[in-house]
Amino acid sequence: MLERTNEGNKRETAAVLIGLALLVALPFLADAIGKGFYVTLFTRILILGLAAVSLDLILGYGGMVSFGHAAFVGIGAYVVGILSWHVFDGSPLMTWPVVIEGTENGFVVWPLAALMGALFALAIGAISLRTTGISFIMITLAFAQMLFYLAIGLRTYGGEDGIALYNKSGLGSSIDLFDKTTFYYVCLAILVVFVWLCRRLTRSRFGMVVRGARINERRMRALGFSPYRHKLTAFVISGAGAGLSGALLANAAEFVGPAYMSWQRSGELIVMVVLGGMGTLFGPVVGAAAFLLLEEGLADLTEHWQIVLGPVLLFVVVFARRGIWGWIAGPAREDR
Amino acid sequence: MLETRDLYKRFGGLVATNHVSLSIEAGELHAIIGPNGAGKTTLIAQLAGELRPDGGAVLFDGRDVTALPVQHRAAAGLARSFQITSVFPPFTALANVALAVQAHAGHSFRFWRDAARDGRLTGPARQALDLVGLGPRADVPAELLSHGERRQLEIAMALATGPRMLLLDEPMAGMGPAEGAGMVELLRKLKGHYTILLVEHDMDAVFALADWITVLVNGAVIATGTPDEIRSDPEVRRAYLGEETV
Structure with a gap:
């Protein structure tokens, strides 16, 4: 049996625990220094971190460079937005064959957002995964653009202007998402569970097939595997995670719009994964934090803050294969 | 045949x-x-x-x-080995062979259990490694094996598919x-x-x-x-x- 007691893994475990402790303590720290808006900022970091982790599952472990991942985030957001709009409007979403009313119940809407993300990922992945390399990047981009323009075309739901939410999703009377600290902890809990699930997944038999296919798909076939189904399944799981993050994003911003699906957003997610460390699962969360903190810190100085981001990203790509997480957690054994 | x-x-x-x-x-x-x-x-x-x-x-x-x-x-x-060594470099020798065992065992839609701790995979994999003489090198990543050892690993992987x-x-x-x-x-x-x-x-x-x-x-x-x-x-x-x- 492979033991996980080597030094690299100990260091990674320590890094994860310290990081988690910091995230748990953050609302108190922000309160102590009187900068409450950090809670809101870090809520966004957790939500986009969730989307980035879901992308890492297919990009880092499966070698599938999806350049349309923001589409799944947008779909999740629109599930929340559209159902909320119908509550406000009082009209049903559909009347045939069954009557479906709008709802703001988080226990209904959030799983539905994940489910819709998964369904769209199934359709898009089934076609895209017949290609690899640049073709795959371009096809996923094309699908995302289609959904982007479809969202713009949704006149009922604000078209280009999107939907302003009048209410956040409800999670019963004891959890009030309007309380920003509560919402922060809900997002943190979801992220922790999702990362944990992905961690199990990447080490399972299923995960080994997906990872093997990234390294050498031809060899996998020679061994008797048909990796297409495994890659598609990973793509669907990834779509579900992104859809869920979209639902959270809609609640954080109290707004849903086509911009969530733009190709720039997809690109930003890739940047977060690469910056934080591909194939590390924890790295993309750090990447999301680095990205949003850089944006926050530099946007005051110049609107062209990406002039700084560019060289930073270049530096990370050239000097750290496992991104920022590689520096923090050390060169952990990739076979694990 | x-x-x-x-x-x-x-x-x-x-x-x-x-x-x-x-x-x-x-x-x-x-x-x-x-x-x-x-x-x-x-x-x-x-x-x-x-x-x-x-x-x-x-x-x-x-x-x-x-x-x-x-x-x-x-x-x-029908199992083959490749003229150009074709293993999975980041995986350990054991993980390489375990993957071949898994291909043969046919249950790859298992999402939960850690494959590296699954005796049904690692058991036969260790046997194949022992057979080709790589037993002591089981936990070494394939990329750190010598050329000759990687050729042996190729054979072990072919054997592990139950050909x-x-x-x-x-x-x-x-x-x-x-x-x-x-x-x-x-x-x-x-x-x-x-x-x-x-x-x-x-x-x-x-x-x-x-x-x-x-x-x-x-x-x-x-x-x-x-x-x-x-x-x-x-x-x-x-x-x-x-x-x-x-």
Whole structure:
């Protein structure tokens, strides 16, 4: 049996625990220094971190460079937005064959957002995964653009202007998402569970097939595997995670719009994964934090803050294969 | 066990496989020799299912598998090793072989349990590693193994898929004399337990191991027979073995 007691893994475990402790303590720290808006900022970091982790599952472990991942985030957001709009409007979403009313119940809407993300990922992945390399990047981009323009075309739901939410999703009377600290902890809990699930997944038999296919798909076939189904399944799981993050994003911003699906957003997610460390699962969360903190810190100085981001990203790509997480957690054994 | 009928493959103007008919009996070690460019690897690729022949048929166990893709032939028990070492470099030797066991065990939609702690995978994987002599190196990432060890790992992976027949494409390629001798020993151990098709440049190894030898020149079979028959075949000597001391 492979033991996980080597030094690299100990260091990674320590890094994860310290990081988690910091995230748990953050609302108190922000309160102590009187900068409450950090809670809101870090809520966004957790939500986009969730989307980035879901992308890492297919990009880092499966070698599938999806350049349309923001589409799944947008779909999740629109599930929340559209159902909320119908509550406000009082009209049903559909009347045939069954009557479906709008709802703001988080226990209904959030799983539905994940489910819709998964369904769209199934359709898009089934076609895209017949290609690899640049073709795959371009096809996923094309699908995302289609959904982007479809969202713009949704006149009922604000078209280009999107939907302003009048209410956040409800999670019963004891959890009030309007309380920003509560919402922060809900997002943190979801992220922790999702990362944990992905961690199990990447080490399972299923995960080994997906990872093997990234390294050498031809060899996998020679061994008797048909990796297409495994890659598609990973793509669907990834779509579900992104859809869920979209639902959270809609609640954080109290707004849903086509911009969530733009190709720039997809690109930003890739940047977060690469910056934080591909194939590390924890790295993309750090990447999301680095990205949003850089944006926050530099946007005051110049609107062209990406002039700084560019060289930073270049530096990370050239000097750290496992991104920022590689520096923090050390060169952990990739076979694990 | 494995049979080809009138197999034909051309790349543009080059005929890579020219009406090759082979018959490999169960349990025998059948070697294919021939000078560089004779079409040996092209032939193996067609047997494994990576290349579609332009004409003729491949029969495995009496069943026509000509149209069957690689993964299905592998699942049917036709395992191959690659001339260019083709392992998963970041994975440990054990994980490499465990993946091959998993391919054979056929349960890959398991999402929860840690594959590296799954005795049903690592148990047979360790056995295969021990058999090829890599047991002590099980926990070393494949990228840190020596060239010879990686060739052994290739064989272990082929064995772990639970094959009924092995297609070995130059298992001794790039090996030093000591490593080569180890590989000959290993093949001798496997011989009789598996039906083996061996493509190899090392004549000493081929003549020491093979029950039956087929000589391929320019894509065509020019002779086939026992090692003694091949050694004394005047056409083989002229066409191919001329400069070799056999």
